[in-house]
Amino acid sequence: KAGVTQTPRYLIKTRGQQVTLSCSPISGHRSVSWYQQTPGQGLQFLFEYFSETQRNKGNFPGRFSGRQFSNSRSEMNVSTLELGDSALYLCASSLGEGMNTEAFFGQGTRLTVV
């Protein structure tokens, strides 16, 4: 079956702009999580959506937001971009029920803010 699809793969934006990233989970998966990966901070959890509701949120400013649609596809938005937002943004999908399930990651979107 198809894996997790993230679009776009690469993106260059200017400081102050906003950006929207998209994630299509594996068919049948209802949980989508987002992570930011930078060389300095490593992999950090942003938020998780399950059945269109935000279930968990990491320690990021309000400029970072997301949503999930009824077909489980998810978007994340970053407003007023800063240079420090340059990172690899990863999306992971899970069945979403219970703990004993693994997460499948997409290839990520590499965002560069100039």
Added chain:
Amino acid sequence: DAKTTQPPSMDCAEGRAANLPCNHSTISGNEYVYWYRQIHSQGPQYIIHGLKNNETNEMASLIITEDRKSSTLILPHATLRDTAVYYCIVRDDNAGNMLTFGGGTRLMVKP
């Protein structure tokens, strides 16, 4: 903060077993131990997980100590393609599908 401690780096000869340790001394009774790996510039890849029994799949074996305070991931016959950063993660039972990544172990498989 991550609940696990791993050595920052390890080397392994190609064809030999790679044994990657992980300490999780504060693990609670119903938390699972998960292992993922990340090959350069790709998304993390699930390897294996377990609660208290040893587990094996086509990729690796997971050995969890009886007190559950540590575990070892074993790649039985490491290849060059196993060169990656390996993350040991304890799943928080109150945190849905959130994964808290630590620094991981950078495994270098050498010819």
